[in-house]
Amino acid sequence: MSLLEIRVLGDPILREVTEPVAQVTDDVRRLMDNMFETMYAANGVGLAAPQVGRRERLCVMDVGDGPIALINPVITLREGRARAEEGCLSIPDVYGEVDRALKVSVDALDEHGEPITMEGTELLARCMQHEIDHLHGKLFLDYLSMLKRRSAMSKWDRIKKDFPGMRRVLSAQEPPEAGTDAHTDVHEEL
Ligand code: K1U
Ligand code: ZN
Numbered sequence: 001m002s003l004l005e006i007r008v009l010g011d012p013i014l015r016e017v018t019e020p021v022a023q024v025t026d027d028v029r030r031l032m033d034n035m036f037e038t039m040y041a042a043n044g045v046g047l048a049a050p051q052v053g054r055r056e057r058l059c060v061m062d063v064g065d066g067p068i069a070l071i072n073p074v075i076t077l078r079e080g081r082a083r084a085e086e087g088c089l090s091i092p093d094v095y096g097e098v099d100r101a102l103k104v105s106v107d108a109l110d111e112h113g114e115p116i117t118m119e120g121t122e123l124l125a126r127c128m129q130h131e132i133d134h135l136h137g138k139l140f141l142d143y144l145s146m147l148k149r150r151s152a153m154s155k156w157d158r159i160k161k162d163f164p165g166m167r168r169v170l171s172a173q174e175p176p177e178a179g180t181d182a183h184t185d186v187h188e189e190l
Contacts, residue, residue, distance in 0.1 A: 004038045004052040006168040015137040018057040024113035046127045048134030059131035070108040077105035086140045098143045
């Protein structure tokens with residue numbers, strides 16, 4: 001398996017709509033294995049193909065209950081609302097509160113190409129919505145108010161120089177986030 005570079009905000013691929021996967025081949029499974037390795041190394045709970053420079057409609061996640069791979073996922077049901085802080089492996093160190101459905105049901109193919117239906121609540125539901133958004137070129141920043149989005153962007157403008165070529169290169173194990181001081185929520189800058 002290999003660690004992949006993560007594309008960061010500014011790379012146009014993060015704004016493209018992905019292409020449905022026509023057939024779940026060994027190449028697709030290899031890509032997902034590499035995405036899992038990359039997601040774990042980055043201490044993330046999800047990762048979508050465009051974040052590693054790929055146009056296939058697929059994503060991986062693990063919110064603590066084991067790995068989940070979703071190919072061609074479609075949200076078929078949304079229930080309730082919840083507001084919580086989000087970050088993104090493609091926008092390191094920028095956070096903001098996002099309203100999302102509390103519960104979702106998703107139809108997809110699994111890594112064997114078999115149809116599955118997956119329900120998620122709370123963090124899993126949030127992660128599924130965040131990842132499926134990536135597959136449609138949407139980022140959590142798009143949900144912020146103009147003021148909070150501007151604040152997030154001004155923070156990013158200071159950070160982005162650390163990612164030449166709009167790529168985030170991981171080492172085998174990134175240091176885990178330290179305490180709450182490790183990041184600045186966009187609210188604190190208002
Ligand atoms: O797609 C990504 O950028 C990964 C992102 C997905 C995400 C899931 C849920 C809420 C926000 C963002 C992350 O993995 S963010 C980092 C993270 O590890 C995390 C987020 C929320 C709770 C616990 C961990
Ligand atoms: Zn993200």
